[in-house]
Amino acid sequence: MIWLNQIVQGVLLGGYYALIACGLSFMFGVMRVINLAHGSLAVLAAYVLWLLADRYEISPFLGLGLVLPAMAALGWVLQRAVLERSARGGLLVPILSTFGLAIVIDNLLFEQFGADTRSLAPYIDTLSYDSWTITDDIYVGELAALIFATAVVLLGGLQLFLSFTPLGRAIRATAEDPDTVGLVGIDARTVNAAATAIAMVTVGLAGGALAMRATFDPYAGAPQLIFAFEAAVIGGAGSLWGTLLGGIVLGVAQTIGAQISPQGFLIAGHAVFLAVLFARLWRGRIADWVRIRRGRIA
């Protein structure tokens, strides 16, 4: 029964990973860019929410109403000032520029807020520990369920948005061929800036979730980036529903690992990531082999 509970907790944790991975996966799918400042930007949003709650007594949920539009604006600027120029330099420059940006954000946060760990848990009343008891051994935290539901709604919403709205179609067309879309009257620069703005809204939500469910510090961005990346890759980079599955796999692996040994939480997560990579590698080889055999027969 204790294992079953671990799995339930792992699935719920996976909801958070899906939430933080959603923006990374979206940007990779749309612009082929992996933003190494992804985690640091989520932590930045977490600090702003914390500042609003601590200094101005604004509830974190109200705070999101301020932070999310600000994140969208930041995304627009990020695309125009950094990503667009980087992308012109080839595939490698965006990695270097966003890594530099991450270092700047992390250390500015440290400069501003010091090394103390913070959390939004004290500002959301009983939500941080309320839970539903399913059986004697299994409970479901309300906050964890809320985060999971947010991830599902967000991923589903993004999927619908990409499929059925004019902007969604423009984003997909731009991802397909940024040069040709100009011929049909789509401004690729504006579309990419809008896509980054949307991705940053999801990053803001993930930052809020991080701050409510756990503690964070100025250098918490790097692990968040790694978790997001692992979830996105396990689920198949660029696929939105895969991201949810990837988050769940990562979350379950970590909670089961933690049950086995104190250091097992992180080790099991990384190990599952590598195992999935390895499986993909082998699947590719087997597929190649089958194709060659078929080719010979034909």
Next chain:
Amino acid sequence: MGPHSTGTHRMRTAITVERWTPLSIASVALAVAVLIGLAFGPLVLGANAVDELTTLFIYVILAVMWNALAGYGGLVSVGQQAFFGLGAYAAVRLADFGVGVYPALVLGALLVGLVSLPISAFMLRLKAGEFAIGMWVVAELAHLLVNLDSLVQGETGTSLIALNAYAAETRHALTYWVALGAMTALLGTVFALLRSRVGAAIQAIRDNEEAADAVGVRVLRTKRIVFVLAAFGAGMAGALWLATAISFQPKTYFSVQWTAYMIFMVLVGGLGTFEGAILGAVIFFAIEAWFGSAGVWYLVGLGATALVFALFLPRGLWGVLESRTGWRLLPVGYRLRFSDGGSPLPHGRTASVPVHAGGSTSQG
């Protein structure tokens, strides 16, 4: 079909391919003279200067190895701290087993090179940004696994106690010589590699992987050579850092900051230029001496500088200098000279990379 044949397309203008120029002969001779001069360092310099120079040698190793990986191989990794940390850990472990402390440094780095082979099988399948963060995951995992070793005692760490067998002055001098020797050997290896067929193949892959594959470059094998060499170099740097710092705390050695330093040095000096990486290491060494005490603001400055260079000067200081002056101090590329008095091609650093580099068909 070498580059010589391009001449036939230009009617009467004969084109010769040159590697060595009077300038490059002079600068290589100067570099060799400097290295020989440096070998006498501990005999004439004070203890402080010896330590500082040892640090500089380690920075040069880090910059040159990361540049070989990213600048020439097109493999941007943000996880080279994995090999840096493992190099130090392997040295501690081997010394604990009773291996002599200085042989342990080199042997440790060799082990890291060996360990990087299976890692390459996973990681080289990933592209661009995925490879970059994938390597970071490897570094995190290596850090966690090293923490499990009871000798290391988790984050508390341990020390290279065996170094106490040497008097302080002897120790500093020995570490200096090992660092100088390692730096010289690695510089020589990268230099020779870049001038070989593998060097041409690496750069062809960086510039266009599909095209390189199509003309017969063995993409995966070539990448693996650079990857393992860079891992060995980072491992050597880690082991040498341990010899200067003595204490081994996993958190310090497996910190992503090491990769940040490497990226800073190479971006500022000149990504993909042999001279640029060395220049970047010297600049970083100077900046650290002047601003290192500024703490967090120093790190903000490093990140911001890397960002600005990536956006506005992606070829770095040496790249700018090179395109302005046409200087080529170290002959790692080819360039074309037109016999009718024309000047060399303005951007001809690798203007005519021979395409017959790889050999037979590609693999995987």
